[in-house]
Amino acid sequence: MAYRSYILVCGGTGCESSHADKIYQNLKNEIEANKLSEQVQVIKTGCFGFCEQGPIVKILPENTFYVQVKPEDAKELVDEHIIKGRPVERLIYSASDDKNRKSVIAEEKDISFYQKQYRIVLRNCGMIDPEVIEEYIARDGYAALEKVLFDMKPEQVIDELKKAGIRGRGGAGFPTWMKWNFTKGATNSETKYVVCNADEGDPGAYMDRSTLEGDPHSVLEAMTIAGYTVGAQKGFIYIRAEYPLAISRLKIAIQQAKDMGLLGDNILGTDFSFDIEIRLGAGAFVCGEETALLASIEGKRGMPIPRPPFPATHGLWKKPTVINNVETYANIPMIILKGGDWFASIGTETSKGTKVFALTGKIKNSGLIEVPMGITLREIIYDIGGGIPNGRKFKAAQSGGPSGGVITEEFLDTPIDYENLAKLGSIMGSGGLIVMDEDDCMLDIAKFYLDFTVDESCGKCAPCRIGGKQLYGLLDKISQGNGELDDINKMEDISLAMQRASLCGLGQTAPNPVASTLRYFKDEYLEHITDKKCSAGVCKDLLQFNILKDKCVGCTVCARKCPVNAISGERKQPHEIDQNACIKCGECYEACKFQAITRG
Amino acid sequence: MTSTPALHQNSAEQQELLHNIVDSLKDQEGALIPILQAAQDSLGFLSTESLKTISKLLNMPYSEISGVVSFYSYFTTMPRGRYTIRVCLGTACYVRGGKQLLEELKKILQIEVGETTEDKLFSLEVGRCFGACGLAPVLMINDEIHQRVKPTKLAALLAPYKSENDSEATDESPKISQEDAQ
Numbered sequence: 001m002a003y004r005s006y007i008l009v010c011g012g013t014g015c016e017s018s019h020a021d022k023i024y025q026n027l028k029n030e031i032e033a034n035k036l037s038e039q040v041q042v043i044k045t046g047c048f049g050f051c052e053q054g055p056i057v058k059i060l061p062e063n064t065f066y067v068q069v070k071p072e073d074a075k076e077l078v079d080e081h082i083i084k085g086r087p088v089e090r091l092i093y094s095a096s097d098d099k100n101r102k103s104v105i106a107e108e109k110d111i112s113f114y115q116k117q118y119r120i121v122l123r124n125c126g127m128i129d130p131e132v133i134e135e136y137i138a139r140d141g142y143a144a145l146e147k148v149l150f151d152m153k154p155e156q157v158i159d160e161l162k163k164a165g166i167r168g169r170g171g172a173g174f175p176t177w178m179k180w181n182f183t184k185g186a187t188n189s190e191t192k193y194v195v196c197n198a199d200e201g202d203p204g205a206y207m208d209r210s211t212l213e214g215d216p217h218s219v220l221e222a223m224t225i226a227g228y229t230v231g232a233q234k235g236f237i238y239i240r241a242e243y244p245l246a247i248s249r250l251k252i253a254i255q256q257a258k259d260m261g262l263l264g265d266n267i268l269g270t271d272f273s274f275d276i277e278i279r280l281g282a283g284a285f286v287c288g289e290e291t292a293l294l295a296s297i298e299g300k301r302g303m304p305i306p307r308p309p310f311p312a313t314h315g316l317w318k319k320p321t322v323i324n325n326v327e328t329y330a331n332i333p334m335i336i337l338k339g340g341d342w343f344a345s346i347g348t349e350t351s352k353g354t355k356v357f358a359l360t361g362k363i364k365n366s367g368l369i370e371v372p373m374g375i376t377l378r379e380i381i382y383d384i385g386g387g388i389p390n391g392r393k394f395k396a397a398q399s400g401g402p403s404g405g406v407i408t409e410e411f412l413d414t415p416i417d418y419e420n421l422a423k424l425g426s427i428m429g430s431g432g433l434i435v436m437d438e439d440d441c442m443l444d445i446a447k448f449y450l451d452f453t454v455d456e457s458c459g460k461c462a463p464c465r466i467g468g469k470q471l472y473g474l475l476d477k478i479s480q481g482n483g484e485l486d487d488i489n490k491m492e493d494i495s496l497a498m499q500r501a502s503l504c505g506l507g508q509t510a511p512n513p514v515a516s517t518l519r520y521f522k523d524e525y526l527e528h529i530t531d532k533k534c535s536a537g538v539c540k541d542l543l544q545f546n547i548l549k550d551k552c553v554g555c556t557v558c559a560r561k562c563p564v565n566a567i568s569g570e571r572k573q574p575h576e577i578d579q580n581a582c583i584k585c586g587e588c589y590e591a592c593k594f595q596a597i598t599r600g
Numbered sequence: 601m602t603s604t605p606a607l608h609q610n611s612a613e614q615q616e617l618l619h620n621i622v623d624s625l626k627d628q629e630g631a632l633i634p635i636l637q638a639a640q641d642s643l644g645f646l647s648t649e650s651l652k653t654i655s656k657l658l659n660m661p662y663s664e665i666s667g668v669v670s671f672y673s674y675f676t677t678m679p680r681g682r683y684t685i686r687v688c689l690g691t692a693c694y695v696r697g698g699k700q701l702l703e704e705l706k707k708i709l710q711i712e713v714g715e716t717t718e719d720k721l722f723s724l725e726v727g728r729c730f731g732a733c734g735l736a737p738v739l740m741i742n743d744e745i746h747q748r749v750k751p752t753k754l755a756a757l758l759a760p761y762k763s764e765n766d767s768e769a770t771d772e773s774p775k776i777s778q779e780d781a782q
């Protein structure tokens with residue numbers, strides 16, 4: 001160890017938005033001011049995962065885990081922790097409800113959020129400076145590439161992936177070794193391509209983004225291994241233009257890898273050459289679909305085309321193309337280094353390894369987690385996530401984004417893998433996991449996703465274009481209190497037509513959120529239709545707020561909270577809501593301490 | 601990406617800029633989209649005139665180019681305001697109140713999504729996940745992310761952007777009622 005201490009500052013998007021950069025700068029300045037630059041290194045890393053508690057600062061070798069750090073805390077951290085060797089207690093994670101709480105929790109491994117996690121994909125996130133290739137190399141980076149280039153034949157790489165049993169993490173879960181094998185065996189062209197799908201279209205998910213921000217080299221290394229295995233010389237990373245930080249780190253990583261002879265011509269002195277180019281997505285969800293993505297790289301409108309032929313043989317410019325998701329790639333160097341058998345020892349019968357989830361919504365410890373396949377939702381939500389905040393009750397978790405569905409209380413103990421989730425009417429998807437409580441209306445959630453898919457349908461085929469609009473229209477009608485019982489049958493018919501006749505996955509899976517909420521929450525639909533009620537209190541047209549005269553003490557709190565001045569009344573006199581002015585924001589309902597306001 | 605565009609470039613300068621962009625990018629395969637992205641990033645938006653220039657330089661039909669531009673939501677053919685406010689409507693933000701934020705902003709700014717205030721100060725857009733879901737609901741003002749935003753705090757949040765602009769501001773700054781400002 002060249003330094004006596006390391007101060008790791010999270011540079012993930014979440015923490016950056018709470019001024020992590022300023023924290024980093026201040027820490028550096030303090031270290032310099034104290035002439036400690038020779039002994040203490042300040043490093044900006046990728047996301048630690050525990051974004052809810054950000055900005056995060058970790059100090060090694062003690063492993064002290066500081067949360068919610070502010071730029072002005074830098075001086076105290078350096079003066080106390082670094083110079084005097086006394087941890088700054090007030091910044092140490094001590095959520096009063098952490099099961100493991102003793103007094104304060106100083107180390108990551110003692111925090112329940114981390115205990116059930118297992119990190120393969122995120123092995124370097126929060127550990128290294130993603131902009132310094134040497135740090136990646138110091139943690140066995142590019143060792144897998146070296147092993148492949150010098151000790152393995154392409155067939156052996158494919159064998160290892162087959163033993164590992166790794167399946168695509170972009171949604172469909174197709175065995176990766178098969179894809180690589182098809183492209184390797186394709187004889188229709190000498191030119192072949194390797195593509196990384198970093199479009200991450202699922203709204204409410206950021207696994208791929210964090211992986212690229214925190215450990216860009218792992219993906220570059222894996223793509224290069226893919227290139228060697230299938231016989232490609234060129235790779236493309238298709239990434240959303242909305243991810244500026246990930247893009248800039250990728251660019252830096254590509255340049256560094258080239259400078260070190262790990263990318264470009266004659267990699268590591270062999271006669272294998274491979275180059276990687278970045279292409280920016282331009283904001284179309286359908287471009288996450290592989291054929292649409294390839295069309296977009298070619299400079300065209302990103303519309304899906306029917307398969308077969310599959311990209312594996314007829315992909316980019318009709319050449320054989322391997323296309324995998326970011327997370328799929330990030331696993332590969334570890335599989336090569338530790339072996340397929342090691343990887344296959346983690347997970348369930350059909351689903352091996354780990355899965356990264358963006359755990360968000362109504363959950364205490366929201367953040368990015370990596371868990372072994374086969375873990376239960378209960379463990380994720382209650383052990384890792386810390387449960388539902390504000391004393392509310394769990395209602396459902398949604399996985400698979402706009403193509404997925406909900407998982408309810410009764411299935412909390414089902415081991416999570418591709419097959420089990422499909423059986424429950426959801427999908428693994430790319431890793432969005434949104435927790436919902438009793439205040440979320442399932443019909444509204446279905447409507448939210450339909451709104452999204454209607455907006456994002458490319459319009460090429462009628463079942464998706466028209467069916468989606470009709471489904472949305474029916475949901476909207478029901479949410480306004482105009483629903484009829486027959487609407488449910490209509491929705492089922494439209495869903496079926498879309499599933500069967502749409503050209504691509506977007507249209508085929510767009511009805512899933514409706515089908516799934518109908519399956520588990522039919523009562524809630526019926527309540528909207530027959531009682532014209534939304535007991536979650538979400539569908540505004542079915543809501544009314546009223547003040548109970550006998551309970552109101554005239555404290556004026558509600559009137560002051562109301563953003564539109566809809567509440568009137570003298571101090572110490574019962575107040576009243578002007579229903580015409582009320583925008584049903586619910587502020588008053590939340591604010592009243594005397595339960596004098598009703599929602600119904 | 602949403603950095604303040606140079607709105608007052610005259611057309612000769614624009615032409616030169618487009619020439620340079622096209623020259624530097626046209627040799628790669630599938631160059632159209634990167635060219636359009638670069639053009640929009642430096643000009644702020646893609647005017648009909650710019651698209652015609654690109655069409656000529658690439659020797660590609662205008663209809664093909666405008667087809668690509670209209671397909672992708674990243675491209676805009678209208679000038680944007682000085683600040684683009686993007687409200688995240690990703691799922692995490694949605695269930696934590698993103699929609700209420702959007703409704704309130706529409707009211708404060710008196711514009712709909714995709715529009716720009718009359719004083720050209722603010723444009724309103726929606727986004728789908730900025731990667732800060734742990735801190736939902738979030739919104740972005742140009743490149744800056746604001747997290748855990750409450751509808752009642754929006755006016756205060758916008759205030760600095762308006763005052764920063766005071767030197768150039770005219771009387772018709774966006775309408776914010778006194779009540780909201782508190």
Ligand SMILES: Cc1cc2nc3c(=O)[nH]c(=O)nc-3n(C[C@H](O)[C@H](O)[C@H](O)COP(=O)(O)O)c2cc1C
Binds near residue numbers: 197289505
């Ligand atoms: C509408 C639609 C959107 C998709 N979006 C993504 C995406 O954002 N990221 C991704 O990796 N795969 C996405 N996919 C899946 C890809 O088509 C493809 O299966 C995947 O990139 C293959 O990589 P994998 O085998 O590593 O999962 C999407 C599919 C559909 C139908």
Ligand code: SF4
Binds near residue numbers: 303304458508
């Ligand atoms: S299913 Fe929808 S998104 Fe897919 S091709 Fe058809 S219209 Fe386009």
Ligand code: SF4
Binds near residue numbers: 562564585588
């Ligand atoms: S619900 Fe909102 S708008 Fe209506 S009275 Fe209460 S605070 Fe005012």
Ligand code: FES
Binds near residue numbers: 011013046051052368
């Ligand atoms: S962004 Fe810092 S912990 Fe996730």
Ligand code: FES
Binds near residue numbers: 203204731736
């Ligand atoms: S859903 Fe809003 S930041 Fe992710």
